[in-house]
Amino acid sequence: MGQTLEEKQKKEKAYQQYVKEKTPQHNVFVNMVKAFIIGGIICVIGQMILNYCKGIGLDQTQSGSWTSLILVLLSVLLTGFNLYPGIAKWGGAGALVPITGFANSVASPAIEYKKEGQVFGIGCKIFTIAGPVILYGIFTSWLLGLVYFILMKVGVQI
Amino acid sequence: MSSMTKGMQSISFQEQPYLISSGSVVGKKEGEGPLGARFDMIDDTDQFGEKTWEAAESTMQKEACLMAIGKAGLKPQDIRYIYGGDLLRQGIATSMGVEALQIPMFGLFGACSTSGEALALSAMSVAAGYGDRILAVTSSHFGSAEKEFRFPLGYANQRPLSAQWTVTGSGAFLVGNQKSNIRISGVTIGKIVDYGLKDSQNMGACMAPAACDTVIQNFEDFGRNGEEYDHIITGDLGYVGTDILLDLVKKKGKDISAQHLDCGKLIYDQDSQDTHAGGSGCGCAATTLSAYVLPKIAAGEWKRILFVPTGALMSTVSYNEGESVPGIAHAVVLEHC
Numbered sequence: 382m383g384q385t386l387e388e389k390q391k392k393e394k395a396y397q398q399y400v401k402e403k404t405p406q407h408n409v410f411v412n413m414v415k416a417f418i419i420g421g422i423i424c425v426i427g428q429m430i431l432n433y434c435k436g437i438g439l440d441q442t443q444s445g446s447w448t449s450l451i452l453v454l455l456s457v458l459l460t461g462f463n464l465y466p467g468i469a470k471w472g473g474a475g476a477l478v479p480i481t482g483f484a485n486s487v488a489s490p491a492i493e494y495k496k497e498g499q500v501f502g503i504g505c506k507i508f509t510i511a512g513p514v515i516l517y518g519i520f521t522s523w524l525l526g527l528v529y530f531i532l533m534k535v536g537v538q539i
Numbered sequence: 540m541s542s543m544t545k546g547m548q549s550i551s552f553q554e555q556p557y558l559i560s561s562g563s564v565v566g567k568k569e570g571e572g573p574l575g576a577r578f579d580m581i582d583d584t585d586q587f588g589e590k591t592w593e594a595a596e597s598t599m600q601k602e603a604c605l606m607a608i609g610k611a612g613l614k615p616q617d618i619r620y621i622y623g624g625d626l627l628r629q630g631i632a633t634s635m636g637v638e639a640l641q642i643p644m645f646g647l648f649g650a651c652s653t654s655g656e657a658l659a660l661s662a663m664s665v666a667a668g669y670g671d672r673i674l675a676v677t678s679s680h681f682g683s684a685e686k687e688f689r690f691p692l693g694y695a696n697q698r699p700l701s702a703q704w705t706v707t708g709s710g711a712f713l714v715g716n717q718k719s720n721i722r723i724s725g726v727t728i729g730k731i732v733d734y735g736l737k738d739s740q741n742m743g744a745c746m747a748p749a750a751c752d753t754v755i756q757n758f759e760d761f762g763r764n765g766e767e768y769d770h771i772i773t774g775d776l777g778y779v780g781t782d783i784l785l786d787l788v789k790k791k792g793k794d795i796s797a798q799h800l801d802c803g804k805l806i807y808d809q810d811s812q813d814t815h816a817g818g819s820g821c822g823c824a825a826t827t828l829s830a831y832v833l834p835k836i837a838a839g840e841w842k843r844i845l846f847v848p849t850g851a852l853m854s855t856v857s858y859n860e861g862e863s864v865p866g867i868a869h870a871v872v873l874e875h876c
Binding site: 389390392393394396397399400403404405406407460461463465466468469470473474476477482485486488489490492493494496510 | 686
Protein backbone atom coordinates (compact mmCIF):
# COMPACT_ATOMS: atom_id res chain seq x y z
CA MET A 382 0.00 0.00 0.00
CA GLY A 383 1.50 3.26 -1.10
CA GLN A 384 4.95 1.76 -1.45
CA THR A 385 6.66 0.97 -4.71
CA LEU A 386 8.06 -2.47 -5.49
CA GLU A 387 11.55 -1.09 -5.00
CA GLU A 388 10.74 0.21 -1.52
CA LYS A 389 9.15 -3.12 -0.61
CA GLN A 390 12.21 -5.06 -1.75
CA LYS A 391 14.49 -2.73 0.17
CA LYS A 392 12.41 -3.17 3.31
CA GLU A 393 12.42 -6.95 2.87
CA LYS A 394 16.16 -7.03 2.41
CA ALA A 395 16.71 -4.95 5.53
CA TYR A 396 14.45 -7.30 7.49
CA GLN A 397 16.27 -10.38 6.19
CA GLN A 398 19.58 -8.88 7.27
CA TYR A 399 18.16 -8.00 10.67
CA VAL A 400 16.74 -11.52 11.16
CA LYS A 401 20.10 -13.00 10.23
CA GLU A 402 21.73 -11.00 13.00
CA LYS A 403 19.04 -11.97 15.51
CA THR A 404 19.04 -15.71 14.78
CA PRO A 405 21.43 -17.90 16.76
CA GLN A 406 23.63 -20.26 14.76
CA HIS A 407 25.23 -23.57 15.62
CA ASN A 408 28.92 -23.31 16.46
CA VAL A 409 30.59 -24.59 13.28
CA PHE A 410 33.81 -25.62 15.00
CA VAL A 411 32.04 -27.69 17.68
CA ASN A 412 29.87 -29.26 14.97
CA MET A 413 32.95 -30.18 12.97
CA VAL A 414 34.64 -31.82 15.97
CA LYS A 415 31.49 -33.84 16.74
CA ALA A 416 31.09 -34.83 13.09
CA PHE A 417 34.73 -35.93 13.03
CA ILE A 418 34.23 -38.13 16.09
CA ILE A 419 31.00 -39.82 14.95
CA GLY A 420 32.09 -40.08 11.31
CA GLY A 421 35.42 -41.45 12.51
CA ILE A 422 33.78 -44.07 14.72
CA ILE A 423 31.59 -45.24 11.80
CA CYS A 424 34.68 -45.50 9.57
CA VAL A 425 36.61 -47.41 12.25
CA ILE A 426 33.76 -49.90 12.53
CA GLY A 427 33.81 -50.20 8.74
CA GLN A 428 37.57 -50.78 8.79
CA MET A 429 37.18 -53.47 11.44
CA ILE A 430 34.59 -55.30 9.33
CA LEU A 431 36.83 -54.96 6.28
CA ASN A 432 39.85 -56.31 8.14
CA TYR A 433 37.85 -59.21 9.51
CA CYS A 434 36.55 -60.12 6.04
CA LYS A 435 40.05 -60.04 4.61
CA GLY A 436 41.25 -62.08 7.59
CA ILE A 437 38.90 -64.90 6.73
CA GLY A 438 40.23 -64.95 3.17
CA LEU A 439 37.85 -62.72 1.13
CA ASP A 440 39.36 -60.49 -1.55
CA GLN A 441 39.29 -56.67 -1.49
CA THR A 442 36.07 -56.30 -3.55
CA GLN A 443 34.14 -58.91 -1.61
CA SER A 444 35.32 -57.51 1.72
CA GLY A 445 34.26 -54.02 0.62
CA SER A 446 30.81 -55.21 -0.35
CA TRP A 447 30.33 -57.02 2.96
CA THR A 448 31.45 -53.91 4.83
CA SER A 449 28.86 -51.74 3.05
CA LEU A 450 26.14 -54.32 3.55
CA ILE A 451 26.78 -54.69 7.26
CA LEU A 452 26.99 -50.92 7.84
CA VAL A 453 23.70 -50.42 5.99
CA LEU A 454 22.09 -53.20 8.02
CA LEU A 455 23.31 -51.67 11.29
CA SER A 456 21.99 -48.26 10.28
CA VAL A 457 18.59 -49.62 9.28
CA LEU A 458 18.34 -51.50 12.58
CA LEU A 459 19.31 -48.38 14.55
CA THR A 460 16.73 -46.37 12.57
CA GLY A 461 14.09 -48.98 13.27
CA PHE A 462 14.80 -48.84 17.00
CA ASN A 463 14.74 -45.02 16.77
CA LEU A 464 18.36 -44.72 17.89
CA TYR A 465 19.88 -43.25 14.73
CA PRO A 466 18.26 -39.77 15.00
CA GLY A 467 19.87 -39.38 18.41
CA ILE A 468 23.30 -40.31 17.04
CA ALA A 469 22.81 -37.89 14.14
CA LYS A 470 21.56 -35.15 16.43
CA TRP A 471 24.90 -35.24 18.21
CA GLY A 472 27.15 -36.17 15.31
CA GLY A 473 25.52 -34.09 12.55
CA ALA A 474 27.13 -34.60 9.16
CA GLY A 475 29.39 -37.25 10.70
CA ALA A 476 26.36 -39.51 10.81
CA LEU A 477 24.74 -38.22 7.63
CA VAL A 478 27.57 -38.44 5.09
CA PRO A 479 28.71 -42.07 5.49
CA ILE A 480 26.69 -44.88 3.90
CA THR A 481 24.84 -45.27 7.22
CA GLY A 482 23.23 -41.84 6.69
CA PHE A 483 22.05 -42.87 3.26
CA ALA A 484 20.53 -46.05 4.69
CA ASN A 485 18.76 -43.98 7.34
CA SER A 486 17.30 -41.71 4.69
CA VAL A 487 15.75 -44.73 2.95
CA ALA A 488 14.67 -46.65 6.06
CA SER A 489 12.98 -43.71 7.81
CA PRO A 490 10.45 -42.95 5.02
CA ALA A 491 9.74 -46.68 4.74
CA ILE A 492 8.77 -46.73 8.41
CA GLU A 493 6.81 -43.46 8.31
CA TYR A 494 4.87 -44.12 5.12
CA LYS A 495 4.11 -47.80 5.72
CA LYS A 496 0.73 -46.69 7.06
CA GLU A 497 -0.14 -45.27 3.64
CA GLY A 498 0.16 -48.71 2.04
CA GLN A 499 2.74 -50.91 0.30
CA VAL A 500 2.40 -49.16 -3.07
CA PHE A 501 1.41 -45.54 -2.45
CA GLY A 502 3.14 -45.41 0.91
CA ILE A 503 6.41 -47.34 0.91
CA GLY A 504 6.56 -47.77 -2.88
CA CYS A 505 6.08 -44.14 -3.86
CA LYS A 506 7.72 -42.44 -0.92
CA ILE A 507 10.68 -44.57 0.13
CA PHE A 508 13.07 -42.46 -1.96
CA THR A 509 11.63 -39.02 -1.09
CA ILE A 510 14.89 -38.10 0.63
CA ALA A 511 17.40 -40.39 -1.09
CA GLY A 512 15.84 -39.92 -4.54
CA PRO A 513 17.68 -36.69 -5.41
CA VAL A 514 20.99 -38.24 -4.30
CA ILE A 515 20.42 -41.24 -6.55
CA LEU A 516 19.25 -39.17 -9.54
CA TYR A 517 22.04 -36.62 -9.44
CA GLY A 518 24.60 -39.24 -8.46
CA ILE A 519 23.81 -41.25 -11.58
CA PHE A 520 23.57 -38.10 -13.70
CA THR A 521 26.97 -36.90 -12.51
CA SER A 522 28.60 -40.26 -13.25
CA TRP A 523 27.03 -40.19 -16.73
CA LEU A 524 28.42 -36.68 -17.28
CA LEU A 525 31.89 -37.72 -16.15
CA GLY A 526 31.65 -40.79 -18.39
CA LEU A 527 30.91 -38.50 -21.32
CA VAL A 528 33.93 -36.34 -20.54
CA TYR A 529 36.06 -39.48 -20.24
CA PHE A 530 34.74 -40.74 -23.60
CA ILE A 531 35.52 -37.45 -25.37
CA LEU A 532 38.99 -37.24 -23.89
CA MET A 533 39.63 -40.83 -25.00
CA LYS A 534 38.45 -40.01 -28.54
CA VAL A 535 40.76 -37.02 -28.85
CA GLY A 536 43.59 -39.22 -27.70
CA VAL A 537 44.28 -37.95 -24.19
CA GLN A 538 45.89 -40.64 -22.08
CA ILE A 539 44.25 -41.02 -18.64
CA MET B 540 -28.34 -2.85 17.13
CA SER B 541 -25.63 -0.23 16.78
CA SER B 542 -22.37 -1.04 15.11
CA MET B 543 -19.80 -2.91 17.16
CA THR B 544 -16.90 -2.21 14.81
CA LYS B 545 -14.00 -0.43 16.44
CA GLY B 546 -11.25 1.39 14.56
CA MET B 547 -9.92 -0.19 11.39
CA GLN B 548 -9.81 -3.90 12.19
CA SER B 549 -11.47 -4.51 15.52
CA ILE B 550 -14.78 -5.34 17.13
CA SER B 551 -15.85 -4.24 20.59
CA PHE B 552 -18.73 -6.46 21.69
CA GLN B 553 -21.83 -4.83 23.17
CA GLU B 554 -23.06 -8.02 24.83
CA GLN B 555 -19.71 -9.56 25.62
CA PRO B 556 -19.76 -13.33 25.07
CA TYR B 557 -18.48 -15.53 27.87
CA LEU B 558 -15.71 -18.05 27.53
CA ILE B 559 -17.61 -20.75 29.39
CA SER B 560 -15.13 -23.61 29.55
CA SER B 561 -12.16 -25.16 27.80
CA GLY B 562 -10.34 -28.44 27.41
CA SER B 563 -6.67 -29.22 26.79
CA VAL B 564 -5.19 -32.51 25.62
CA VAL B 565 -1.44 -33.00 25.08
CA GLY B 566 1.27 -35.53 24.36
CA LYS B 567 4.26 -36.76 26.34
CA LYS B 568 6.75 -33.93 25.82
CA GLU B 569 4.18 -31.27 26.73
CA GLY B 570 3.16 -33.31 29.78
CA GLU B 571 6.79 -33.31 30.91
CA GLY B 572 7.06 -29.54 30.41
CA PRO B 573 6.58 -26.73 32.93
CA LEU B 574 2.79 -26.68 32.36
CA GLY B 575 2.47 -30.48 32.56
CA ALA B 576 0.33 -30.66 35.69
CA ARG B 577 -2.18 -28.15 34.33
CA PHE B 578 -3.39 -30.00 31.23
CA ASP B 579 -6.65 -31.91 31.34
CA MET B 580 -5.36 -35.01 29.59
CA ILE B 581 -1.90 -36.34 28.73
CA ASP B 582 -1.10 -39.38 26.60
CA ASP B 583 2.45 -40.62 27.13
CA THR B 584 2.43 -42.55 23.87
CA ASP B 585 1.42 -39.53 21.69
CA GLN B 586 -0.86 -42.00 19.85
CA PHE B 587 -4.11 -41.63 21.77
CA GLY B 588 -4.93 -45.25 21.00
CA GLU B 589 -4.66 -44.74 17.25
CA LYS B 590 -2.39 -46.27 14.61
CA THR B 591 -1.44 -43.09 12.70
CA TRP B 592 -0.35 -39.60 13.75
CA GLU B 593 -3.27 -38.11 11.84
CA ALA B 594 -5.83 -40.27 13.62
CA ALA B 595 -4.13 -39.48 16.92
CA GLU B 596 -4.53 -35.77 16.22
CA SER B 597 -8.22 -36.23 15.41
CA THR B 598 -8.76 -38.14 18.64
CA MET B 599 -7.07 -35.34 20.58
CA GLN B 600 -9.52 -32.85 19.06
CA LYS B 601 -12.49 -35.00 19.91
CA GLU B 602 -11.29 -35.42 23.50
CA ALA B 603 -10.62 -31.69 23.88
CA CYS B 604 -14.11 -30.86 22.58
CA LEU B 605 -15.76 -33.39 24.89
CA MET B 606 -13.71 -32.03 27.77
CA ALA B 607 -14.85 -28.44 27.16
CA ILE B 608 -18.47 -29.48 26.65
CA GLY B 609 -18.41 -31.78 29.69
CA LYS B 610 -16.94 -29.12 32.00
CA ALA B 611 -19.89 -26.90 31.16
CA GLY B 612 -22.25 -29.74 32.02
CA LEU B 613 -23.51 -29.93 28.46
CA LYS B 614 -23.81 -32.48 25.67
CA PRO B 615 -22.65 -32.19 22.05
CA GLN B 616 -26.24 -31.62 20.88
CA ASP B 617 -26.35 -28.46 23.04
CA ILE B 618 -23.68 -26.85 20.84
CA ARG B 619 -24.84 -24.79 17.87
CA TYR B 620 -21.71 -24.65 15.72
CA ILE B 621 -18.03 -25.58 15.71
CA TYR B 622 -15.25 -23.43 14.29
CA GLY B 623 -12.26 -25.70 13.90
CA GLY B 624 -9.03 -26.19 12.02
CA ASP B 625 -5.56 -27.71 12.09
CA LEU B 626 -2.29 -27.75 10.14
CA LEU B 627 -2.86 -30.75 7.91
CA ARG B 628 -3.90 -30.65 4.27
CA GLN B 629 -7.64 -30.10 3.81
CA GLY B 630 -7.94 -29.77 7.59
CA ILE B 631 -8.40 -33.50 7.83
CA ALA B 632 -7.58 -33.81 11.53
CA THR B 633 -10.55 -31.56 12.34
CA SER B 634 -12.96 -33.20 9.90
CA MET B 635 -12.19 -36.65 11.29
CA GLY B 636 -12.02 -35.43 14.87
CA VAL B 637 -15.34 -33.62 15.19
CA GLU B 638 -17.32 -36.06 13.03
CA ALA B 639 -18.41 -38.10 16.03
CA LEU B 640 -19.83 -35.01 17.76
CA GLN B 641 -22.34 -34.31 14.98
CA ILE B 642 -22.24 -30.55 15.52
CA PRO B 643 -22.62 -28.27 12.46
CA MET B 644 -19.11 -27.07 11.65
CA PHE B 645 -17.06 -24.45 9.82
CA GLY B 646 -13.54 -25.59 8.82
CA LEU B 647 -10.80 -22.98 9.18
CA PHE B 648 -7.18 -22.63 8.16
CA GLY B 649 -5.10 -20.00 9.91
CA ALA B 650 -2.01 -22.13 10.54
CA CYS B 651 -0.96 -21.64 14.17
CA SER B 652 -3.26 -18.60 14.52
CA THR B 653 -6.33 -20.85 14.18
CA SER B 654 -7.21 -20.69 17.88
CA GLY B 655 -7.52 -16.90 17.60
CA GLU B 656 -9.49 -17.09 14.37
CA ALA B 657 -11.87 -19.68 15.81
CA LEU B 658 -12.33 -17.77 19.08
CA ALA B 659 -12.96 -14.51 17.22
CA LEU B 660 -15.56 -16.09 14.94
CA SER B 661 -17.22 -17.88 17.87
CA ALA B 662 -17.44 -14.65 19.85
CA MET B 663 -18.76 -12.76 16.82
CA SER B 664 -21.40 -15.41 16.20
CA VAL B 665 -22.55 -15.43 19.81
CA ALA B 666 -22.59 -11.62 20.00
CA ALA B 667 -24.62 -11.47 16.81
CA GLY B 668 -27.15 -13.94 18.15
CA TYR B 669 -26.31 -16.75 15.73
CA GLY B 670 -25.87 -19.23 18.55
CA ASP B 671 -25.98 -19.56 22.32
CA ARG B 672 -23.04 -21.91 22.57
CA ILE B 673 -20.30 -22.24 20.01
CA LEU B 674 -17.19 -24.37 20.16
CA ALA B 675 -13.76 -23.28 18.92
CA VAL B 676 -11.20 -26.05 18.47
CA THR B 677 -7.76 -26.56 17.01
CA SER B 678 -4.87 -28.99 17.19
CA SER B 679 -1.40 -29.90 16.03
CA HIS B 680 0.66 -33.07 16.35
CA PHE B 681 4.44 -33.28 16.18
CA GLY B 682 4.32 -36.52 14.17
CA SER B 683 1.77 -35.43 11.57
CA ALA B 684 3.28 -31.94 11.21
CA GLU B 685 6.85 -33.23 10.74
CA LYS B 686 5.57 -35.69 8.14
CA GLU B 687 3.55 -33.04 6.32
CA PHE B 688 6.02 -30.16 6.38
CA ARG B 689 9.45 -31.69 6.96
CA PHE B 690 10.81 -35.23 7.22
CA PRO B 691 9.85 -38.67 8.55
CA LEU B 692 10.47 -38.83 12.29
CA GLY B 693 13.20 -41.45 12.00
CA TYR B 694 15.24 -39.36 9.58
CA ALA B 695 18.51 -37.94 10.86
CA ASN B 696 17.41 -34.38 10.18
CA GLN B 697 19.55 -31.49 11.38
CA ARG B 698 17.46 -28.77 13.01
CA PRO B 699 18.80 -25.22 13.09
CA LEU B 700 18.67 -23.33 16.39
CA SER B 701 15.83 -21.16 15.07
CA ALA B 702 13.59 -24.21 14.48
CA GLN B 703 10.60 -24.69 16.78
CA TRP B 704 9.03 -27.84 18.09
CA THR B 705 5.45 -28.55 17.00
CA VAL B 706 3.28 -29.07 20.05
CA THR B 707 1.30 -32.28 20.24
CA GLY B 708 -1.91 -30.95 21.66
CA SER B 709 -5.45 -29.80 21.14
CA GLY B 710 -7.45 -27.06 22.82
CA ALA B 711 -11.20 -26.52 22.67
CA PHE B 712 -13.12 -23.49 23.93
CA LEU B 713 -16.81 -23.09 24.56
CA VAL B 714 -18.06 -19.56 23.91
CA GLY B 715 -21.60 -18.49 24.68
CA ASN B 716 -23.95 -16.44 26.80
CA GLN B 717 -23.88 -18.73 29.81
CA LYS B 718 -22.18 -16.88 32.72
CA SER B 719 -18.56 -17.59 33.62
CA ASN B 720 -15.63 -15.55 34.96
CA ILE B 721 -14.15 -14.79 31.57
CA ARG B 722 -15.54 -12.58 28.83
CA ILE B 723 -14.34 -11.90 25.32
CA SER B 724 -14.65 -8.13 25.17
CA GLY B 725 -13.18 -7.55 21.74
CA VAL B 726 -11.14 -8.89 18.85
CA THR B 727 -8.68 -7.50 16.32
CA ILE B 728 -8.50 -9.45 13.09
CA GLY B 729 -5.07 -9.46 11.49
CA LYS B 730 -3.94 -8.92 7.92
CA ILE B 731 -1.46 -11.04 6.01
CA VAL B 732 1.92 -9.51 6.75
CA ASP B 733 4.82 -10.70 4.64
CA TYR B 734 8.33 -9.30 4.99
CA GLY B 735 9.58 -11.65 2.30
CA LEU B 736 11.34 -14.08 4.59
CA LYS B 737 11.90 -17.48 2.97
CA ASP B 738 13.17 -19.50 5.89
CA SER B 739 10.61 -22.10 6.95
CA GLN B 740 12.94 -23.12 9.77
CA ASN B 741 12.66 -19.67 11.33
CA MET B 742 8.93 -19.29 11.67
CA GLY B 743 9.16 -16.95 14.65
CA ALA B 744 10.85 -14.40 12.41
CA CYS B 745 8.25 -14.97 9.68
CA MET B 746 5.36 -14.32 12.11
CA ALA B 747 6.76 -11.55 14.31
CA PRO B 748 5.88 -8.72 11.85
CA ALA B 749 2.26 -9.95 11.74
CA ALA B 750 2.10 -10.07 15.53
CA CYS B 751 3.49 -6.54 15.72
CA ASP B 752 0.98 -5.29 13.15
CA THR B 753 -2.00 -6.78 15.00
CA VAL B 754 -0.87 -5.66 18.47
CA ILE B 755 -0.27 -2.07 17.30
CA GLN B 756 -3.60 -2.09 15.47
CA ASN B 757 -5.33 -3.31 18.62
CA PHE B 758 -3.77 -0.43 20.60
CA GLU B 759 -4.92 2.08 17.99
CA ASP B 760 -8.41 0.68 17.54
CA PHE B 761 -9.13 0.51 21.28
CA GLY B 762 -7.08 3.57 22.22
CA ARG B 763 -5.01 1.50 24.63
CA ASN B 764 -1.41 1.10 25.67
CA GLY B 765 0.48 -2.04 26.61
CA GLU B 766 0.05 -1.16 30.31
CA GLU B 767 -3.70 -1.60 30.06
CA TYR B 768 -3.20 -5.32 29.59
CA ASP B 769 -1.89 -7.54 32.37
CA HIS B 770 -0.23 -9.58 29.68
CA ILE B 771 0.05 -9.66 25.91
CA ILE B 772 0.42 -13.34 25.07
CA THR B 773 1.53 -14.36 21.60
CA GLY B 774 0.97 -17.85 20.28
CA ASP B 775 4.22 -19.34 19.10
CA LEU B 776 6.86 -16.77 18.23
CA GLY B 777 9.36 -18.71 20.32
CA TYR B 778 12.68 -17.25 21.45
CA VAL B 779 13.80 -15.75 18.14
CA GLY B 780 10.38 -14.36 17.19
CA THR B 781 9.82 -12.83 20.62
CA ASP B 782 13.05 -10.81 20.44
CA ILE B 783 12.06 -9.59 17.01
CA LEU B 784 8.50 -8.68 18.06
CA LEU B 785 9.71 -6.60 21.00
CA ASP B 786 12.13 -4.78 18.69
CA LEU B 787 9.49 -4.16 16.01
CA VAL B 788 6.96 -2.86 18.55
CA LYS B 789 9.62 -0.52 19.97
CA LYS B 790 10.24 0.84 16.48
CA LYS B 791 6.54 1.77 16.41
CA GLY B 792 7.04 3.79 19.57
CA LYS B 793 5.48 1.30 22.02
CA ASP B 794 7.02 -0.99 24.60
CA ILE B 795 5.41 -4.29 25.55
CA SER B 796 8.47 -6.04 27.00
CA ALA B 797 7.01 -5.89 30.53
CA GLN B 798 3.68 -7.45 29.50
CA HIS B 799 4.74 -9.87 26.83
CA LEU B 800 4.59 -13.64 27.20
CA ASP B 801 4.78 -16.28 24.49
CA CYS B 802 3.09 -19.69 24.63
CA GLY B 803 6.00 -21.16 22.63
CA LYS B 804 8.31 -20.18 25.48
CA LEU B 805 5.94 -21.20 28.28
CA ILE B 806 5.08 -24.72 27.18
CA TYR B 807 8.57 -26.30 27.16
CA ASP B 808 11.54 -26.02 29.45
CA GLN B 809 14.27 -24.36 27.42
CA ASP B 810 17.14 -25.89 29.40
CA SER B 811 16.13 -29.53 29.45
CA GLN B 812 13.69 -30.21 26.61
CA ASP B 813 15.88 -29.44 23.62
CA THR B 814 13.28 -27.77 21.43
CA HIS B 815 15.72 -25.13 20.12
CA ALA B 816 13.59 -21.95 19.71
CA GLY B 817 10.50 -23.11 21.66
CA GLY B 818 7.12 -24.57 20.79
CA SER B 819 4.89 -23.97 17.79
CA GLY B 820 1.75 -25.29 16.12
CA CYS B 821 -1.97 -24.65 16.59
CA GLY B 822 -1.88 -26.71 19.75
CA CYS B 823 0.81 -24.54 21.34
CA ALA B 824 -1.31 -21.41 21.78
CA ALA B 825 -4.55 -23.34 22.30
CA THR B 826 -3.40 -25.67 25.07
CA THR B 827 -1.40 -22.95 26.85
CA LEU B 828 -4.43 -20.64 26.77
CA SER B 829 -6.69 -23.37 28.10
CA ALA B 830 -4.41 -24.79 30.78
CA TYR B 831 -2.38 -21.80 31.92
CA VAL B 832 -3.92 -18.46 30.89
CA LEU B 833 -7.67 -18.98 31.35
CA PRO B 834 -7.47 -20.27 34.96
CA LYS B 835 -5.52 -17.13 35.90
CA ILE B 836 -8.14 -14.88 34.30
CA ALA B 837 -10.97 -16.86 35.88
CA ALA B 838 -9.34 -16.51 39.30
CA GLY B 839 -8.98 -12.77 38.80
CA GLU B 840 -5.19 -12.89 39.04
CA TRP B 841 -5.12 -11.35 35.58
CA LYS B 842 -7.87 -8.86 34.72
CA ARG B 843 -7.32 -8.23 31.03
CA ILE B 844 -5.26 -10.26 28.57
CA LEU B 845 -4.52 -9.74 24.91
CA PHE B 846 -4.19 -13.21 23.38
CA VAL B 847 -2.44 -13.07 20.00
CA PRO B 848 -1.92 -16.42 18.29
CA THR B 849 0.37 -16.15 15.29
CA GLY B 850 0.38 -18.21 12.11
CA ALA B 851 3.03 -18.90 9.48
CA LEU B 852 0.86 -19.55 6.43
CA MET B 853 3.30 -21.88 4.78
CA SER B 854 2.58 -24.29 1.97
CA THR B 855 5.28 -26.83 1.14
CA VAL B 856 4.55 -26.31 -2.57
CA SER B 857 4.76 -22.52 -2.65
CA TYR B 858 7.81 -22.72 -0.40
CA ASN B 859 9.58 -25.05 -2.84
CA GLU B 860 8.60 -22.67 -5.61
CA GLY B 861 10.62 -19.96 -3.92
CA GLU B 862 7.81 -18.01 -2.30
CA SER B 863 8.09 -16.44 1.11
CA VAL B 864 6.30 -17.52 4.28
CA PRO B 865 3.44 -15.05 4.97
CA GLY B 866 2.40 -14.40 8.54
CA ILE B 867 -0.90 -13.58 10.24
CA ALA B 868 -1.98 -12.86 13.81
CA HIS B 869 -5.37 -12.35 15.42
CA ALA B 870 -5.90 -10.71 18.78
CA VAL B 871 -8.58 -11.67 21.29
CA VAL B 872 -9.21 -9.49 24.37
CA LEU B 873 -10.07 -11.66 27.37
CA GLU B 874 -11.31 -10.06 30.58
CA HIS B 875 -12.06 -11.25 34.08
CA CYS B 876 -15.63 -10.64 35.17
